[in-house]
Amino acid sequence: MNERRSSQWYDGTDRNAYLHRAWMRRGIPADAFDRPQIAIANTASDLTPCNSHLDEVAQSVKQGVYEAGGIPLNLPVVSLGETQVRPTAMLWRNMAAMAIEEMLRANPIDGVVLLGGCDKTIPSLLMAAASVDIPAVVVPGGPMLNGTFRGVPLGCGTDVWKLSEEVRAGTLSEKLFTRSESSMIRSRGHCNTMGTASTMGLLAEALGTTIPGIAGTPAPDSRLLEGAHATGRLVVEMVAEGRTPSTTITAASFHNAIVTLAAIGGSTNAVVHLLAIAGRLGIDLTLEDFDRIAADVPLLVNLQPAGRYLMEDFFRAGGLLAVLDQVRDLLDPTAITVTGRPLVEYLDDQEIWDADVISPRSEPLLDAAGIAVLRGNLAPTGAIIKPAAASPELLEHRGRAVVFDSVEDLHARIDDPDLDVDASSVLVLRGCGPRGYPGMPEVANMPLPRKLLEQGVRDMVRICDGRMSGTAYGTVVLHVSPEAAAGGPLGLVQDGDEILLDVGGRRIELLVPDEELQRRRVPGATSDAFAAPVRGWERLYVDHVLQADTGADLDFLVGASGPDVARESH
Known part of the structure; x- marks a missing residue:
């Protein structure tokens, strides 16, 4: 069993150890300091509406951590709401990553569960975890349910562009355009198209940073809470075994993420995010890798904006693992996941339940769909x-x-x-x-x-x-x-x-x-x-x-700094 990082704060009888323990006691038992300390890096915020349900998800993570013998600690972190912040959420992706990194390093934390959803939150969480390199696992917040307007499904985001252009063209009234607002945003969760949020949640799984099968679960689906509970248990195991981002996320992981990006028809924003995450890990990933690896990967997912359906349909049709099973021969089998097992081991017995949503390899939507x-x-x-x-x-x-x-x-x-x-x-x-x-x-x-x-x-x-x-x-x-x-x-x-x-x-x-x-x-x-x-x-x-x-990271943030704190406190 690995020495717990938190013991540097809590072990001993000197004044510093006393201070660290005393201020955290507040009703917890004395033996709590002998257990793994698990942060829940929580991007829930009312001003990030796509992530507003993550407080509930955090409760399920807490239950799993407790069940496995760890101590869960809620850690609110910088949250970026794509639709709300001005001038653009991307301006603060690096700031969020830096702030989360510093909080993870500065506190007595042995492992972390990363709760994200909206576009920049999962990238910033992964950049931070890669830089600190403590055991870390992602729970993607999941997409919202399908909404309908005038009898047809509305794609969150995609139909904003389409409907607004129809207003400008004079083929749709402003009154009807405004009426579509509440129909488009039907439930909690992030955009239900294959936008950046959906893409990064799925790529977090392709990178091996989630429990396989959890990404793409709709936000209101109770199976998301089940997966969050299991993640809480898993992170305690990861601490015991010393399973960190640098040991699980490799060049093979990025290879699989790029294959996935093409097969799902994912967002172009994934390119800058994957480059930035790789840069934090010291992995040599370039633009050419996206073209080289994905050049002959078929498009199998018929989702807006490149296709017809939405994320709720994708989940019921078999989800990401069903897609990856179809391109299994293109994946690097050496890439492992946070469970310690290879990603490809989770592809056995996967089935496509709706071939209109997920095409079989023999009938792709496009023969080559990479960026x-x-x-x-x-x-x-x-x-x-x-x-x-x-x-x-x-x-x-x-x-x-x-x-x-x-x-x-x-x-x-x-x-x-x-x-x-x-x-x-x-x-x-x-x-x-x-x-x-x-x-x-x-x-x-x-x-x-x-x-x-x-x-x-x-x-x-x-x-x-x-x-x-x-x-x-x-x-x-x-x-x-x-x-x-x-x-x-x-x-x-x-x-x-x-x-x-x-x-x-x-x-x-x-x-x-x-x-x-x-x-x-x-x-x-x-x-x-x-x-x-x-x-x-x-x-x-x-x-x-x-x-x-x-990857548009800051020049002084490229590369990892590790979990060590530079100076002792007090």
Whole structure:
């Protein structure tokens, strides 16, 4: 049995040990300090509505910890509500990870259960746990139940984009649009499409950081509480056996996560999150790995935004393990899970219960569905596109650039009837990268010009150094790196420049001679819109954030620091 980390606080008869024990007594028995101390890193918050039910989940975790002989300790941590915080939740992912890391390291904790759901919460929890490297296991909060409007299911997030464009096109009244609000958000839980929250919950399982079979359980389903109870028991076992992130999450784990990302048609945001988590573990993961590993992985999950169904349907159809069974030959069998057993051992006897939702390998929705990594003079260190969410006829396209220097510029001019744009144009939005905004907001899926919507146009090629919501869709080139604010060529594009998109050839090219580009300078309207914070977290972030192609972590947070506290207290 491993020596408990918490014994550094509680063992002994000196003044420090006395202080640590006395202030924690408050009715607990004396032998509590001889048991594993398990933190429940809880991102529940009323301002993160997708996570508001996690206090109930925490109670089930507590029961499991107690049952296994541990002491559960609720630890509220930074919670980021994707729909609420401004300017973008991504601005604080690294801050949340840093704060959680510091709290885990600073306290007498032997292991931790990570409760997350909304988009940035599971990534920040995993980044923190990887950096501290104490036994850690995830309980994903799960998706909300399906809602319906006018007799058809509503996809949380995805149908916001669709319905709002219909309002702008004049085919849906604002009254009906507003009425759909309560229908879309039917229950507790995160978005029910294959957006970032669903994707990261499932990838947490593919990485081996959950009990296999728990990810994707709908938030109101009592089986989530059953899984939370089992997780509480498991983490006590993990402490006894010394099973930590560095021993369970390996390069093989990331291989399996990338295969999973393609097979489920997951969010593009997963790319920056997986890169950041790998960076905390010192695992050499690159953009090329996403293209190489997932190039021939079929799309098997028919969920919005790339398909038809929602997460409740996915769960009843067999869930993630049924999908992974279909691509078992593409997985790395050496990857283990928090249970100590290989992930592939959990794939035996898995069945698909609804082939409309989860396609068998013999009848994929797409033969190859991985995230495509693009390079060229417009994105020297890379950009990505999600072909499964794009219009096939636009995956090879050449068109004139229509350039917007900022989100504000986009909003001011996109519906101008005099805007020089047609259906073949390429919309370019810059100043939206990690430094430029700051925080890399989900604005890459730009709204289409109203005059084109009225003509029936529903997709165009769009290029941006920002991100897009995992619930969004369209032919969108995003995460262009380096971003304009970091000196990337995106800052030099001018209206009328021709741009070539060739997804099959993995190219994104600005068709302007090199000598002309060398003569150009970033326009004042562009540079004036870049973020220039003078204090606080935003200043620290802008000064130290890395680019999207490496995960957009802070440069001084890459790599793990381990569980040791630098100095003794008192």
